[in-house]
Amino acid sequence: MRILVIEDDLEAGEAMVRGLSEGGHDCTHAPDGEAGLKAAQDGEFDVLIVDRMMPKMDGVAVVETLRREGDQTPVLFLSALGETTDRVTGLQAGADDYLVKPYDFAELNARVDALSRRRQSGAVATSLKVGDLEMNLLTRVVCRSGKEIDLQPREFQLLEFMMRHAGQSVTRTMLLEKVWEYHFDPQTNVIDVHISRLRSKIDKGFDRPMLQTVRGAGYRLDA
Amino acid sequence: MAGRVRLPRTFRTTPFRLTLLFLALFAAAAAAFLAYIYVATAGEVNRRADAEITAEMASLEAAYRQGGPDALNQTLIERAAGERPFLYLFMDKEGRRITGSIEESPLDDFDGKPDWASFQVTETDPDGAEIKRPARGLQKPLPGGESVFVGADVGEAEAYVRKIVRALWGAGALVILLGLFGGALVSRNVSRQMAGLADTVAAVRSGDLHVRARVRGAHDEYDELAEGLNEMLDRLERSMGGLRHAGDAIAHDLRSPLTRLKARLEVALIEAENGTGDPTRALEQALEDANGVLNTFTAVLAIARLQAAGEAANQTLFDPGELAADIAELYEPLCEDKGIDFKAEVTPALQVRGNREFVAQALANILDNAVKYTPDGGAVMLRARRRSSGEIEFSVTDTGPGVPEPDRARVVQRFVRLENSRNEPGSGLGLSLVAAVAEAHGGRLELDEGPGVFNGTGPGLRVAFVLPRVE
Numbered sequence: 224m225r226i227l228v229i230e231d232d233l234e235a236g237e238a239m240v241r242g243l244s245e246g247g248h249d250c251t252h253a254p255d256g257e258a259g260l261k262a263a264q265d266g267e268f269d270v271l272i273v274d275r276m277m278p279k280m281d282g283v284a285v286v287e288t289l290r291r292e293g294d295q296t297p298v299l300f301l302s303a304l305g306e307t308t309d310r311v312t313g314l315q316a317g318a319d320d321y322l323v324k325p326y327d328f329a330e331l332n333a334r335v336d337a338l339s340r341r342r343q344s345g346a347v348a349t350s351l352k353v354g355d356l357e358m359n360l361l362t363r364v365v366c367r368s369g370k371e372i373d374l375q376p377r378e379f380q381l382l383e384f385m386m387r388h389a390g391q392s393v394t395r396t397m398l399l400e401k402v403w404e405y406h407f408d409p410q411t412n413v414i415d416v417h418i419s420r421l422r423s424k425i426d427k428g429f430d431r432p433m434l435q436t437v438r439g440a441g442y443r444l445d446a
Numbered sequence: 447m448a449g450r451v452r453l454p455r456t457f458r459t460t461p462f463r464l465t466l467l468f469l470a471l472f473a474a475a476a477a478a479f480l481a482y483i484y485v486a487t488a489g490e491v492n493r494r495a496d497a498e499i500t501a502e503m504a505s506l507e508a509a510y511r512q513g514g515p516d517a518l519n520q521t522l523i524e525r526a527a528g529e530r531p532f533l534y535l536f537m538d539k540e541g542r543r544i545t546g547s548i549e550e551s552p553l554d555d556f557d558g559k560p561d562w563a564s565f566q567v568t569e570t571d572p573d574g575a576e577i578k579r580p581a582r583g584l585q586k587p588l589p590g591g592e593s594v595f596v597g598a599d600v601g602e603a604e605a606y607v608r609k610i611v612r613a614l615w616g617a618g619a620l621v622i623l624l625g626l627f628g629g630a631l632v633s634r635n636v637s638r639q640m641a642g643l644a645d646t647v648a649a650v651r652s653g654d655l656h657v658r659a660r661v662r663g664a665h666d667e668y669d670e671l672a673e674g675l676n677e678m679l680d681r682l683e684r685s686m687g688g689l690r691h692a693g694d695a696i697a698h699d700l701r702s703p704l705t706r707l708k709a710r711l712e713v714a715l716i717e718a719e720n721g722t723g724d725p726t727r728a729l730e731q732a733l734e735d736a737n738g739v740l741n742t743f744t745a746v747l748a749i750a751r752l753q754a755a756g757e758a759a760n761q762t763l764f765d766p767g768e769l770a771a772d773i774a775e776l777y778e779p780l781c782e783d784k785g786i787d788f789k790a791e792v793t794p795a796l797q798v799r800g801n802r803e804f805v806a807q808a809l810a811n812i813l814d815n816a817v818k819y820t821p822d823g824g825a826v827m828l829r830a831r832r833r834s835s836g837e838i839e840f841s842v843t844d845t846g847p848g849v850p851e852p853d854r855a856r857v858v859q860r861f862v863r864l865e866n867s868r869n870e871p872g873s874g875l876g877l878s879l880v881a882a883v884a885e886a887h888g889g890r891l892e893l894d895e896g897p898g899v900f901n902g903t904g905p906g907l908r909v910a911f912v913l914p915r916v917e
Binding site (some may be wrong): 325327377403405406407408412413416417419420439 | 730735740741744772775776777779780782783803806807894
């Protein structure tokens with residue numbers, strides 16, 4: 224995947240490029256907003272990682288300019304500001320996701336993966352299928368190997384999110400943000416318990432567990 | 447360039463300027479009032495003189511009509527000798543004097559139409575000196591071609607008007623004098639009050655946060671201002687104290703994990719050089735330490751931002767019951783997993799104003815604490831209800847060990863962790879953040895004893911997060 228990192232903190236940018244390259248991505252680093260905008264306009268990227276506050280041109284302006292020009296490349300905003308208003312202005316400018324510094328590298332990786340996947344899903348699907356697990360989004364029926372699984376509404380939402388990101392790591396923070404819509408980190412393992420409940424429903428009685436725990440990152444649904 | 451002349455302090459004060467302004471307005475009003483009095487009295491005096499002259503003229507005309515010039519002449523002679531204070535002049539067709547008490551008509555240009563005149567009469571007082579006195583008169587033609595003039599001495603009336611005018615000037619001067627004196631007095635009084643406040647401000651500016659303005663107990667604006675200033679200083683002193691305390695606490699709380707982190711990295715480096723040990727494990731532990739440090743920073747920052755903002759941003763109206771049910775749904779599996787009996791009791795269809803995100807985080811922090819300190823087999827209850835005062839109360843009751851009463855106020859402070867919880871994970875900032883959120887919404891955090899001993903543990907803790915009623 225080709226990723227453009229627009230970050231004025233050179234060491235942080237460098238570390239990010241190294242880490243993402245380690246994960247097999249092809250990374251380019253731009254040291255300020257103007258250079259970043261130019262690089263984004265000239266090159267083809269799958270994901271842009273844009274720091275919010277930068278000299279010359281700030282992140283919001285970069286994303287607004289790109290969106291005005293019709294560029295729909297997914298954007299992940301990075302910022303030291305974490306309050307609701309900051310997040311909302313970032314997303315209103317056209318960013319697709321927002322990550323507050325300091326972040327875990329696993330978190331960054333998971334979100335970049337999720338963003339690149341989003342681009343590919345074009346038409347609105349009425350059903351999802353991962354391996355032998357099927358979800359009908361209209362009737363809200365979930366089956367594994369033809370056997371119907373009874374899920375609570377929240378478990379359904381949780382599984383839907385996992386299925387849309389099948390094969391990718393998703394973090395606890397992502398789940399809390401996207402499924403529960405809370406933007407803070409719970410101190411205890413509240414999400415883990417929800418996952419283990421869901422796991423007991425979709426994996427119990429089957430030889431092969433689908434819902435995997437990824438150490439140091441979160442969870443992954445495998446086919 | 448010459449400097450501006452500095453007036454004495456009293457004259458530069460705002461109250462004194464206001465007094466002057468007020469005085470000017472008052473003087474203008476008084477002048478208008480006095481002018482009206484003058485016009486009304488002076489006019490009345492003239493009108494009365496004119497009416498008397500007109501009446502006298504009418505009686506003379508009546509005498510003429512009845513008895514002709516001779517009768518009039520006779521009447522005039524009689525009347526001139528009488529007590530009546532009128533001046534008479536009876537003139538023939540050519541304007542020559544026939545009879546009368548004055549030598550000639552003051553009207554030089556009498557043209558045969560009734561006409562009024564103001565003139566002066568000269569009198570000789572007993573000492574022989576001449577006195578000129580103002581007079582007024584009416585000249586009228588008579589049917590036989592003669593004319594008659596009737597005048598009256600208005601000197602006394604005008605003297606009366608002059609007296610009034612003098613009295614009015616005196617009153618005006620008195621008004622201004624009293625106004626100036628009163629203004630000076632008021633401004634001196636106000637200045638003294640303000641000087642007290644200014645001294646307090648100056649002392650604070652030079653770094654003394656302990657000074658307080660004097661409240662005299664008069665319950666006036668100055669007392670209000672002084673009380674406001676003192677309250678502000680109290681708050682400032684508290685938050686400075688809080689800041690200092692937080693600084694000490696951060697230093698204290700971060701020094702040990704940072705030291706541990708450094709040591710772990712140093713050992714890992716030595717082991718890597720020697721080819722021994724597990725560098726991956728060492729790095730993982732170092733990461734964990736770093737995360738702990740960062741979490742503390744994040745929490746401190748969140749509290750500081752809330753306290754600095756004073757009021758939480760992005761407040762909206764929302765249903766507290768819905769939020770509580772939502773949070774309950776998030777925590778229910780965790781409680782079940784720990785063998786804790788979890789219940790949520792929610793009053794539907796309430797309204798509260800607040801930043802939903804912050805309130806949710808506050809509830810999550812309270813529940814985190816409750817779950818952390820409640821042993822297996824215990825119970826946790828989340829409630830959202832309206833108090834009879836109209837305030838909205840979220841409360842979490844647990845059956846953990848609780849917090850002894852003397853410590854309750856303290857556990858809300860930053861970084862305070864009771865001895866028996868030292869070994870539990872956590873930054874000690876959870877409840878401080880909750881308290882900061884409550885304060886940023888004009889609400890408060892209340893800690894009470896829980897339900898008592900339950901399954902061998904207790905007495906538990908009841909934490910109430912109270913938000914103000916929605917008007």
